[in-house]
Amino acid sequence: MKIPPPMAMLAELTHRCPLSCPYCSNPLELEQRSRELSTRDWVRVFQEAAQMGVLQLHLSGGEPASRRDLVQLVQAAQQAGLYTNLITSGIGLTKARLEELDRAGLDHVQLSLQGTDAQMADRIGGYKGGFDRKMEVAGWIGQIGFPLTLNCVLHRENLHQLPRALDMAQEMGARRIEVAIVQFYGWAMKNRDALMPTREQAREAEVIVAKAREVLKGQLMIDFVPADYHDDYPKRCMSGWGSVGLNVTPEGTVLPCHAAQTIKHLEFWSVKDRALSEVWYDSPAFNAYRGDAWMKEPCRSCERKHIDLGGCRCQALAISGDPAAADPVCIKSADHVKMMQLAQGTPGAAPAPLQYRAQPGKSPVRSDG
Amino acid sequence: MIAAGAVPKIPRGVRLHWDHIRDRWVLLVPEKTIALDQIGHAIISKIDNHADFATLVARLATKYDAPDSQIAPDVSGFIETLAARRILEVL
Numbered sequence: 001m002k003i004p005p006p007m008a009m010l011a012e013l014t015h016r017c018p019l020s021c022p023y024c025s026n027p028l029e030l031e032q033r034s035r036e037l038s039t040r041d042w043v044r045v046f047q048e049a050a051q052m053g054v055l056q057l058h059l060s061g062g063e064p065a066s067r068r069d070l071v072q073l074v075q076a077a078q079q080a081g082l083y084t085n086l087i088t089s090g091i092g093l094t095k096a097r098l099e100e101l102d103r104a105g106l107d108h109v110q111l112s113l114q115g116t117d118a119q120m121a122d123r124i125g126g127y128k129g130g131f132d133r134k135m136e137v138a139g140w141i142g143q144i145g146f147p148l149t150l151n152c153v154l155h156r157e158n159l160h161q162l163p164r165a166l167d168m169a170q171e172m173g174a175r176r177i178e179v180a181i182v183q184f185y186g187w188a189m190k191n192r193d194a195l196m197p198t199r200e201q202a203r204e205a206e207v208i209v210a211k212a213r214e215v216l217k218g219q220l221m222i223d224f225v226p227a228d229y230h231d232d233y234p235k236r237c238m239s240g241w242g243s244v245g246l247n248v249t250p251e252g253t254v255l256p257c258h259a260a261q262t263i264k265h266l267e268f269w270s271v272k273d274r275a276l277s278e279v280w281y282d283s284p285a286f287n288a289y290r291g292d293a294w295m296k297e298p299c300r301s302c303e304r305k306h307i308d309l310g311g312c313r314c315q316a317l318a319i320s321g322d323p324a325a326a327d328p329v330c331i332k333s334a335d336h337v338k339m340m341q342l343a344q345g346t347p348g349a350a351p352a353p354l355q356y357r358a359q360p361g362k363s364p365v366r367s368d369g
Numbered sequence: 370m371i372a373a374g375a376v377p378k379i380p381r382g383v384r385l386h387w388d389h390i391r392d393r394w395v396l397l398v399p400e401k402t403i404a405l406d407q408i409g410h411a412i413i414s415k416i417d418n419h420a421d422f423a424t425l426v427a428r429l430a431t432k433y434d435a436p437d438s439q440i441a442p443d444v445s446g447f448i449e450t451l452a453a454r455r456i457l458e459v460l
């Protein structure tokens with residue numbers, strides 16, 4: 001099988017973040033600042049990425065604004081010819097810093113929204129004053145004229161705020177909104193009972209999105225990631241393992257997806273030791289689930305195997321204990337019923353306290369419920 | 370169909386880019402890369418944020434040596450599809 005060059009790279013510049021969202025996709029073991037890649041390392045990685053075919057660069061974290069060299073990094077990405085997107089909570093960005101980013105050539109901003117009012121947003125983000133600050137930042141983004149995408153993770157507590165989030169996106173002048181129902185990896189797994197939307201909620205979200213897409217056609221582009229745990233068949237994960245995108249962690253480990261390190265037996269390589277192209281084409285972790293030779297039954301003889309590629313490897317590991325098993329979302333999986341039960345949650349249960357994401361080197365805290 | 374006097378625009382954050390690895394033109398837009406065929410590339414590269422739709426069609430008609438009325442629907446369809454996704458603007 002010919003391995004195509006990657007199209008997109010997600011650079012997790014740091015795991016540090018002023019917020020501590022209980023569904024954060026960062027790993028449970030957060031990387032310390034002292035182990036983060038240097039400016040020079042990142043600049044080299046951006047250049048290598050562009051040379052091997054990466055077109056889009058997503059600067060993420062943690063909170064990328066927590067890196068003091070953010071402007072320099074954007075400049076380097078720009079010079080390498082990459083389309084550069086900043087994924088931020090807004091905290092840590094001042095007007096002056098945004099203007100510097102503008103001059104550095106930042107192409108696009110993706111602003112995360114934890115809730116549509118201060119009460120919800122600050123509770124979910126675990127950061128008092130965060131919402132007000134974010135609104136201020138949104139204003140500056142609009143003034144400067146950055147193309148903006150608003151990004152909302154929806155779950156049991158805030159799903160009812162979706163209509164307001166759609167309005168807010170328009171008020172902010174966003175061209176796009178990304179609405180994703182929470183996925184259960186990392187920290188979100190620890191908060192499954194508190195965050196899992198009910199089936200009815202998940203359906204309602206689909207209806208709201210379908211209606212809004214009609215009404216807002218040409219005004220607001222809505223990208224929706226529905227909850228796959230209520231479906232019969234899984235989705236293709238990451239557009240295929242090691243075929244379109246790659247992630248680089250704060251200390252330089254290169255991953256096929258952000259949750260890949262939960263698969264403990266895989267051997268990951270780092271940009272500290274090797275060229276990025278070597279990692280992409282030759283590392284054991286990237287080659288582990290390329291193609292279909294790794295598949296077991298029921299995937300191996302399934303007619304959908306080239307459609308969904310067996311779904312998500314990390315979900316298969318988390319629920320079935322085997323990363324080469326079928327994604328348990330699939331009705332052909334032996335664990336489909338288990339998955340459905342997990343997705344049902346405990347109807348009518350009292351709201352569970354949230355376990356917040358930790359900060360690098362510190363232990364996590366809980367809300368009082 | 371797009372009105373003759375409407376002006377198609379490429380907004381900030383949308384970039385035409387030569388993909389030197391895959392030998393093709395692409396449109397880089399937020400969260401997406403759109404591969405352009407020859408016609409798509411011709412349309413995008415004629416958009417200068419000033420020319421109105423009729424002028425664009427006339428330019429393309431000259432380039433492809435075809436009557437305006439024959440290519441206008443295709444050009445309109447292409448631009449409208451992208452405008453619906455807020456990748457192009459028509460003012």
Ligand code: SF4
Pocket residue numbers: 017018019020021023024025026061062063089112357
């Ligand atoms: S999900 Fe929340 S805690 Fe995690 S990086 Fe984003 S803003 Fe920070």
Ligand code: SF4
Pocket residue numbers: 233234298299300302303304305306308309310311326327330331332333
């Ligand atoms: S059996 Fe495997 S390949 Fe077939 S639909 Fe289920 S997950 Fe996809």
